[in-house]
Amino acid sequence: MKKQEPIIRFENVSKQYDDDTVVLKNINFALERGKFYTLLGPSGCGKTTILRIIAGFEKPTSGNVYIDGKRMNDVPANERQVNTVFQNYALFPHLNVFENVAFGLRVKKIKESEIRERVSEALKLVHLQGYENREIHEMSGGQMQRVAIARAIVNDPEIILLDEPLSALDLKLRTEMQYELRELQQRLGKTFVFVTHDQEEALAMSDEIFVMSEGVIQQSGTPVDIYDEPINRFVADFIGESNIVEGIMIEDYKVMFNGKVFDCVDGGMKPNEKVDVVIRPEDLEITSVDKGKLVVKVDTQLFRGVHYELSTYDKDGNEWLVHSLKKAEVGEEIGLYFEPEAIHVMRLNESEEDFDKRLEAYADGDGDDEDAD
Ligand SMILES: Nc1ncnc2c1ncn2[C@@H]1O[C@H](COP(=O)(O)OP(=O)(O)OP(=O)(O)O)[C@@H](O)[C@H]1O
Numbered sequence: 001m002k003k004q005e006p007i008i009r010f011e012n013v014s015k016q017y018d019d020d021t022v023v024l025k026n027i028n029f030a031l032e033r034g035k036f037y038t039l040l041g042p043s044g045c046g047k048t049t050i051l052r053i054i055a056g057f058e059k060p061t062s063g064n065v066y067i068d069g070k071r072m073n074d075v076p077a078n079e080r081q082v083n084t085v086f087q088n089y090a091l092f093p094h095l096n097v098f099e100n101v102a103f104g105l106r107v108k109k110i111k112e113s114e115i116r117e118r119v120s121e122a123l124k125l126v127h128l129q130g131y132e133n134r135e136i137h138e139m140s141g142g143q144m145q146r147v148a149i150a151r152a153i154v155n156d157p158e159i160i161l162l163d164e165p166l167s168a169l170d171l172k173l174r175t176e177m178q179y180e181l182r183e184l185q186q187r188l189g190k191t192f193v194f195v196t197h198d199q200e201e202a203l204a205m206s207d208e209i210f211v212m213s214e215g216v217i218q219q220s221g222t223p224v225d226i227y228d229e230p231i232n233r234f235v236a237d238f239i240g241e242s243n244i245v246e247g248i249m250i251e252d253y254k255v256m257f258n259g260k261v262f263d264c265v266d267g268g269m270k271p272n273e274k275v276d277v278v279i280r281p282e283d284l285e286i287t288s289v290d291k292g293k294l295v296v297k298v299d300t301q302l303f304r305g306v307h308y309e310l311s312t313y314d315k316d317g318n319e320w321l322v323h324s325l326k327k328a329e330v331g332e333e334i335g336l337y338f339e340p341e342a343i344h345v346m347r348l349n350e351s352e353e354d355f356d357k358r359l360e361a362y363a364d365g366d367g368d369d370e371d372a373d
Pocket of ligand 1: 023042
């Protein structure tokens, strides 16, 4: 069977504004049909610019954009199978809910009976049946967001772009909408590209996440891949909470930090290469001082409902965050235990491509070692 074209492909896409600000630097990706993708990164890293280039509101300065295998650089926004849901909803305040959703269909001169059918179906999908005649100002924030989503899906586009659509909602509603959006995407089977700076949202909703900073994709992968195998300090720090210290990779499976050598599961680096070492707070277990791999003093302790969150310091003044079901006492000296798998060793300034190559080469080499044993 012929392999399907990616629904969206960016090939060496860069974007620079007139004032010389380089906003995107050589972006490459291929998105598969029917998946939920998230662009995640701090404010100003270029997420919205990528959406605007997909939608056709902005042109790349160099590189190519393909939708469904066709080069789209010069195709205007209204000729693309793409609809956008904006952060501020961008609804028409003088039109009621029905007319807001129907607007695009009226522009396309679709016949009235079909408009009724399609609007009614779209409103049903976002759980707003019965709200057709409501004025926009009579709707809550969450309901307005649903109208905006209905307006995007009513056109039956292949691609739906969502630019921080949940950021104006309170936490409870936001979580509810996360479930709904994910469910909607799966039911429609369309490609969603979602922009957020909220890592929990990205982890919860996505098939694949692109972590960005300063116009560059730092890492892409499934939420689990990115959480478990961050390729650098930026990703480790941005996704979830992390303890990050400098270390030295003595040899394969042996890393030194905090003045001690620890067993780990990483390798493929040069002997004595400088590295960053990451340990997630939930992978640190509280134990007695003599059983601890690290000895720390508890500085603060917060109860977070399910777990305790401790801030602790070692003798060199490094902070170690601990998430634990066990409690300690503030001021107490405790031991911290962790398994070799809890240590994530990262090369300094390694690109995603080099990271993948190293893992691959290492995995092959690993097999040979086992034979030798
Ligand atoms: N028309 C423009 N002219 C010049 N610079 C621009 C223009 N539009 C965006 N920028 C700059 O491009 C950079 C990336 O903006 P973009 O909106 O893509 O970031 P973002 O990651 O979506 O951020 P946010 O989460 O704050 O929306 C920013 O530094 C922004 O100031």
